[in-house]
Amino acid sequence: MGASIVCSGIGCVTPFGRSVDTTWAGLLDGRSGLTSLASEERFGARPVGLIDANDLDAIGHRAGTVLITDLVLAAAGEAIANAGLSAPITDARVAIIVGSVSGARPSAEVARDPDRSFRPGQGGPTPDLAPGPLIDRIADAIGRPSIAFTLGTACAAGNQALLLGRQLLSAGAVDLVIAGGADELSEAMLMMFHSFGAFAKEGARPFDRRRDGVSLGEGSGFVVLETLDSARARGHRPLAVLHGGWYGLEGYHMTAQEPDGAGVVTTVQRAIDDAAIDPGQLDLVCAHGTGTPLNDRAEALGLGKLGLAEVPIVSLKGRMGHLQGAASAVEAVCCVNAVVDGRFPANRSDLEIDDELDLVAPTDVVDLPANPTILNLAFGFGGSMAATVIGA
């Protein structure tokens, strides 16, 4: 694809904390980022990945305002600083791409009916949802972008945002890309999973024989992308390389993957082809790993068909929940950080692996080899699929 595209900075807000460091510390020490939902009467006391109220205060979120904007600004701001840049960026053509499932709708729900909030005191005046003020806030903080849009490809949106950013850089359309995803928890989303019977009773258990569904969560994750030449020119040492990836549609079902893993095969094969690597070079798979019986089986089958059953696979969704449109973005942030740190967090420590799944799912922190290569997978409702290959 031409120029090498590098990851120059990362940032995130997750149920573990409001930075990459706090998130990484939480993931490495084996804690769970899941907490019980307060509104038990509606959904039962089911664990979710909720951002701590103190962290929301710290990132400047105030009741009656749109939370997703603050999540975007906090994570993107951290990524920009981590990239050695100062916001607002005024001397480069910038693209910002935000993957999201719900956008600002959860804030609108709460504004209309404060009883729907999971956070006390979150009601208040109807937030201004008009694009202008929100864009102005982001533009003021980040620098007026040349290109800005929101991606609505469900849970694959974060990965796809990175890949579209890579394409824009390769095409020479922009100099810098800030790409990722953000979503807040909403009653509508909880209702949907509850209604599907896919809302895990005791927390998501990816790859576990007892797995019974998803633990929803909220968060944001962003990566600053640029060409290697650009990073070198400004004397910045990149964190990792976005070797390539693929995004596409499965065309199978509104809410289910092909059970035999055909979509997984297509996604992974095309991603590694685009990255121009051999499957044997993969050191770890950061799974979509939702914890539903179907997803995990399809993922294991697909990877097995490609001869990747022995590559360690980790699902972070068992640790901090499924962060919706932010999921694969935060997971990409973790992949980049793992390249730097040389370690990758483990699956849930109480994992009792499903014997029907032919895979290796470590329950201890994974020590990566030098210059590792990691595959990050994402599959969304409606058949959206996206995979990125991140390495040294």
Added chain:
Amino acid sequence: MTVWRLSVLASVMCVVEDGSARWAGRDRQGPVTSDQVAANTAALFGGLCRVLLDRPGLAGPRDRLGLVSVSDDPGAAEFTAIHEEGMAHRRSRVSARVAPLSGLNAHLATASIDLGITGPGIAAVFGRCSDERGLSLARLLLDSAQAERVVVAGAEAHRGAMYGAALVVTGSSSPASKEAIAHLGPVDNEGGMTEAGVADVGAGSPIGSGLDELLAIGSELEPGWDHQASLARFGLGLEVMEHER
């Protein structure tokens, strides 16, 4: 002026009011069956794609066909209505079915599943001027060789009516691609990233031929909305593309 190095293979536009559909460019598309009259914008989106892809000469490898769905305010009207119904029934299956798929993702999914499209799909919310920027994303897919042809389409519900338009484009690498992609911005050009959810930010600016009809209907539905300018901008691009066909 941006030079669009894209060729339009086919286009169609539809407005649905009171359960009946009016199609622009229908004589070019052949008869429209009742199942193509949409029940929601996702179905309308899928119907638009079907009308286009059923045309002779447009059937081809669906894994090399890209889908770009653009919108100002994806599925907000349906989301709000269905969500309210869902809230009333708490565990409503209606809400469960539609809530997460009410936006652009549902558009992609409907067309992809119904028509067996397994190429790249992009669901992008730009705010206004989505149509032109959707074409730029198509350009990106074509230039990166991810797709041989791309359907760019928009379908929106607004104040009881639905609008939809779609076209199939193809193209080849050209020196102009960089400029075309750059046309995605800037953000202060009446658009950029929108986080609008239930905000009433207006109807879309659909794509395709029969612009006068859409313009008239749109002006009736939303006096004061600048359809003229929006469509004129698109018309400019369309004119260039038609010229290159």
